[in-house]
Amino acid sequence: MLAIPISRAIYRNEFFCKNQIISVIGILFVLPILVVILAVINVFGINGIINQFVSFLAFEKFSIYGLVGILTGHILINLPFAVRLLISGWSMIPTEQVRLAKQLGFNTQAFFKHIELPMLVKIAPSIFTIIFLYCSLTFSIALVLGGGPSATTMELAIYQTIIFEGDLSAAARLSTLQLILLTFLLILATRFTGNMFIEQTIILKNDIRGPKTVLTHWIDCFFIILFCLFIFLPILLIISKGLANIAIPTDNLILSAMNSILVAMLATFINLTFSLALCLLIVDEKRKFLKILIEVGSFSIICISPLVFGTALFLLLFEHIDLSANALLLTGFTNGVLMIPISLAILLPGFKKIKARYGKLMNIIGVPRTSELAKFYVPLLKKSIRFSCALVFALSIGDLGIIVLFSGDDIGTLPMYLYRLIGSYRMDEAYFVSMILLLLAFISFWLIENGNLNVFKRKQMSD
Amino acid sequence: MFLSASKCQIKNGGFSVQCDFSVEIGNHLSLFGPSGSGKSSVLLGLAGFLPIINGDLVYDDKSISKIEPKDRPFDLLFQENNLFPHLTVSRNILLGLGAKAKMDLQNSHIVNEILDLVGLYKERNRLPQDISGGQRSRAAIARSLIRKKPILLLDEPFAALDFELKNEILALLLRVTRKNNLSIILVSHDPRDVQYLGGDVVLFSENGQTDFYKNKSFWSKFSYKLHS
Numbered sequence: 207m208l209a210i211p212i213s214r215a216i217y218r219n220e221f222f223c224k225n226q227i228i229s230v231i232g233i234l235f236v237l238p239i240l241v242v243i244l245a246v247i248n249v250f251g252i253n254g255i256i257n258q259f260v261s262f263l264a265f266e267k268f269s270i271y272g273l274v275g276i277l278t279g280h281i282l283i284n285l286p287f288a289v290r291l292l293i294s295g296w297s298m299i300p301t302e303q304v305r306l307a308k309q310l311g312f313n314t315q316a317f318f319k320h321i322e323l324p325m326l327v328k329i330a331p332s333i334f335t336i337i338f339l340y341c342s343l344t345f346s347i348a349l350v351l352g353g354g355p356s357a358t359t360m361e362l363a364i365y366q367t368i369i370f371e372g373d374l375s376a377a378a379r380l381s382t383l384q385l386i387l388l389t390f391l392l393i394l395a396t397r398f399t400g401n402m403f404i405e406q407t408i409i410l411k412n413d414i415r416g417p418k419t420v421l422t423h424w425i426d427c428f429f430i431i432l433f434c435l436f437i438f439l440p441i442l443l444i445i446s447k448g449l450a451n452i453a454i455p456t457d458n459l460i461l462s463a464m465n466s467i468l469v470a471m472l473a474t475f476i477n478l479t480f481s482l483a484l485c486l487l488i489v490d491e492k493r494k495f496l497k498i499l500i501e502v503g504s505f506s507i508i509c510i511s512p513l514v515f516g517t518a519l520f521l522l523l524f525e526h527i528d529l530s531a532n533a534l535l536l537t538g539f540t541n542g543v544l545m546i547p548i549s550l551a552i553l554l555p556g557f558k559k560i561k562a563r564y565g566k567l568m569n570i571i572g573v574p575r576t577s578e579l580a581k582f583y584v585p586l587l588k589k590s591i592r593f594s595c596a597l598v599f600a601l602s603i604g605d606l607g608i609i610v611l612f613s614g615d616d617i618g619t620l621p622m623y624l625y626r627l628i629g630s631y632r633m634d635e636a637y638f639v640s641m642i643l644l645l646l647a648f649i650s651f652w653l654i655e656n657g658n659l660n661v662f663k664r665k666q667m668s669d
Numbered sequence: 670m671f672l673s674a675s676k677c678q679i680k681n682g683g684f685s686v687q688c689d690f691s692v693e694i695g696n697h698l699s700l701f702g703p704s705g706s707g708k709s710s711v712l713l714g715l716a717g718f719l720p721i722i723n724g725d726l727v728y729d730d731k732s733i734s735k736i737e738p739k740d741r742p743f744d745l746l747f748q749e750n751n752l753f754p755h756l757t758v759s760r761n762i763l764l765g766l767g768a769k770a771k772m773d774l775q776n777s778h779i780v781n782e783i784l785d786l787v788g789l790y791k792e793r794n795r796l797p798q799d800i801s802g803g804q805r806s807r808a809a810i811a812r813s814l815i816r817k818k819p820i821l822l823l824d825e826p827f828a829a830l831d832f833e834l835k836n837e838i839l840a841l842l843l844r845v846t847r848k849n850n851l852s853i854i855l856v857s858h859d860p861r862d863v864q865y866l867g868g869d870v871v872l873f874s875e876n877g878q879t880d881f882y883k884n885k886s887f888w889s890k891f892s893y894k895l896h897s
Contacts, residue, residue: 302750305718310816311739316768324755 208281209288209333210326212433215426216289217296218416227434228293234286234437235597236647238604239279240624241640243350245440246270246279248447255439275351276359280344284337286437295329296322304416317416335395336551339388339508346606350628360384364513368611374517381514388509396502441644448641451634459639462623463646465534466603469619470650472538473545473602474595480542481549481594486579488554489561501554508547515540516608533612537619541602548601549594556587596655604647620646670694672742672820672852676724677734679707679714685722686710688879690871694819697846697853699863702873708856711871711879712824715854716745743854744813745822749829751809752797758808759784759793765815783811786845803834807841814845821846823855839865864888 216228250256250270257267270278299321307317341359348362358366360380367377418426455463484504491497519536523529529536560583568578584591606621618626620643627636673691686707692698700708713719715726717738726734728742752761762780763770770776784790787807792800797808806827813821821842827835839862846853855866863870870887872880882890 300750302747303753305713305716305738305745305747306751308718308738309716309745310764310768311737312768320753320756320764320768324753 209285209292210330211425212285212429213289213292213296214322215429216433217293218418219423219426219430221430228290231286231290231293231437233600233648233651234441235290236600236604236651237283237286237441238621238640238643238647239283239344239346240606240621240628241444241604241644242279242282242440243347244628244636244640245444246275246282246351248443249440250275250278255443271351276348279347279351280341282437282440283347284340285433288333288337289433291329291333292326295325299325307416312417314417314419314422321416331395335392336508338391342384342388343509343511345513361511361513364511368513368517374521377514377517381511384511385509385514389506392506392509393502396505444637444640444644447637448644451638453635453638455642458623459620459642462618462620463642465618466620466643466646467650469534469538469541469609470599470602472535473541474599476539476542477545477549477598478591478595480546481553482579482583482591484546484550485553485557486575486583489557489565490575504550505547507544510544512540512544512608513611515544516611519608520611529612533609534619536612537607537609538602540608541605542598545598545601548597552590552594552597553587556590557583560586592655596651596653599654600647600651603650604643670729670819672726672728674715674724674726677711677714677721677726678723679710679719680722681707681710681713681719684710686873686877686879687724688871688881690869690881692852692854692869694852695850697855697866697868699866699868699870700854700856700873701860701863701870702858702879703875704858706873706875707877707879708858708873709824712745712822712854712856715741716743716822717741718745742818743820743822744816744818745824746806746809746813746826748825751812751826752805754797757794757796758789758800758804761797761808762812762815765812779815783815786814787811787841802829803838806830806838810838810842810845814849819850820852820854823853825856825858835862836865860891 216224247270248254252267252269254270261267268274303321307321312320343361345359345361345365348359349365352358352362361384364377364380364384367373367380484500488497488501488504491500516536519540520529523536564582568582573581604621606625607619609619609622610625620639624636624639624643627633627639671691671693674688676687676689678685678687684707688700688711690698700711702708710719714721717736721734724734725732733741752758753764756764759777759780760772762783763772763776766776766779772780781790781793784793787810789800789804789807789811792804792808797805800808809826810821823842827838830838842853843866845851853866853868855862857863867884869884870882872882872887872891874880
């Protein structure tokens with residue numbers, strides 16, 4: 207709900223650094239969760255900036271731990287994501303419709319009702335579903351910021367049942383219930399809005415804006431300032447604390463960073479292989495029922511809890527291989543598989559458009575199925591593929607993930623290293639590692655996705 | 670009553686185009702030329718969506734260069750997206766009476782009359798995506814007519830229609846404009862459309878030059894070239 211007025215305000219106003227802010231919002235998708243947690247504690251925690259200000263005003267300090275903390279952490283991660291996708295939605299409103307509205311003399315209310323609301327109805331449920339599922343399946347925020355059993359989530363309950371109680375049958379019951387609930391929600395959302403999609407293109411049309419009044423102008427200003435403070439203050443704080451605690455990287459830090467990169471590479475490779483194969487399978491399948499089954503089945507992966515998936519792998523493999531020694535491989539594999547729905551949301555719309563446009567041509571020319579991918583889909587969807595890879599790589603690098611289930615003390619990733627530092631209250635080092643993790647996620651995302659921060663007017667075949 | 674553009678320079682991004690013409694209400698005008706020569710920019714400038722940076726646009730002896738699109742004597746039909754996809758045909762047409770117009774007895778009578786005129790009465794409760802391209806064009810024309818603006822601006826709105834359907838819609842337009850003493854300003858790169866519409870012609874060249882021709886002089890000068 208917050209993302210709607212914020213994205214609207216950003217899209218329809220001109221202000222200092224607007225394009226740069228939209229570009230940065232684009233890479234905030236990949237904020238590592240542990241960094242978010244540290245940032246939330248620093249800004250909203252008992253000794254955070256906000257509480258210092260509250261104390262200065264002679265009010266009583268408030269505690270971030272509990273439901274407020276969980277909510278703040280999730281908003282910090284998901285708000286930029288929602289804002290970015292909604293800006294794309296606003297930019298996709300046809301120019302003619304806006305001109306038509308001007309010609310017909312629409313006021314603010316009529317413009318919202320006939321132009322903006324239909325766009326929101328079309329794309330907001332898809333964004334809502336992705337965020338809802340993501341929040342439901344993330345346990346680390348609730349683990350650190352929940353502050354006790356009174357503010358727990360289902361995923362955290364599964365984590366605690368597996369890790370602390372070792373009660374796998376209880377965990378299985380909980381995860382089955384969670385799976386049913388989330389799949390029900392996914393089917394409901396798909397029923398109303400079609401499949402999830404993530405659109406990365408933004409086309410800013412400077413001359414095309416809806417009607418504005420002085421009041422709406424000031425409301426827009428309020429939302430832009432609020433958003434910038436809420437999003438950028440915590441990140442800048444982490445970077446500044448990281449810079450203040452800069453140190454020569456230890457061997458452990460370097461090794462963890464290398465491990466993280468390895469896991470991310472593996473996850474990206476597995477994800478891309480499966481996603482491309484599934485996209486091809488879906489667009490080529492002629493039997494409608496089977497086509498829908500594969501499509502819905504692939505998207506339903508998003509409802510699977512990473513912990514449950516990891517535990518299942520653990521149970522399947524612990525008698526056959528040394529899990530601790532293969533922890534990186536298993537984490538990479540799990541990350542890659544579980545992020546398939548995200549890649550499908552990015553790639554599948556493009557695959558469908560190409561199939562509709564060139565499908566017959568491919569048949570006439572007699573392009574073998576194996577060459578279709580290399581000759582048509584990959585070159586035409588290069589940008590979407592890079593975006594998908596960048597997202598999977600950067601998310602994987604910043605994810606604490608299921609390595610907690612497999613890893614011993616000797617092997618770990620950068621988020622795990624950070625987790626241990628926070629756990630042992632070595633905060634100075636933790637800030638430095640947070641900064642490294644943050645930069646690693648941002649830079650890798652940026653490099654893979656074109657090496658270019660300019661997200662505007664990227665036209666591609668699928669548009 | 671006349672609409673006249675005197676040395677009207679219209680800016681579209683880094684590109685600008687200048688044109689001179691005059692058209693009496695009840696007569697028609699074609700903006701004719703190759704793609705990219707600035708025809709649509711002129712039309713958007715007339716409608717108020719692009720700025721007129723030099724010259725003047727005068728209607729009924731009053732300058733209209735600076736007024737809002739809704740207050741100009743035009744109704745513009747775009748190449749596509751002329752209808753709101755979430756509204757039925759009749760609701761789309763009702764919007765021509767104002768954003769706050771209700772489908773009360775009086776308004777539904779007006780809407781139904783127009784629906785009859787364009788032959789869409791049976792389709793009145795259907796959504797734009799559930800009717801054909803030709804029907805969508807007719808619905809957009811109906812909304813334009815209900816606004817009672819004296820000049821219809823057509824930005825190749827029938828480009829997606831086949832030849833016969835396009836002629837059918839043009840015939841409908843000619844019939845209703847004659848009956849209501851309205852003018853059409855049509856953008857096209859097809860000489861057959863220009864010929865079908867009749868009226869005077871502004872010829873756009875690739876180098877950005879525009880020339881105004883009376884109907885007869887245009888056809889006597891270019892008939893051979895255009896038909897070859």
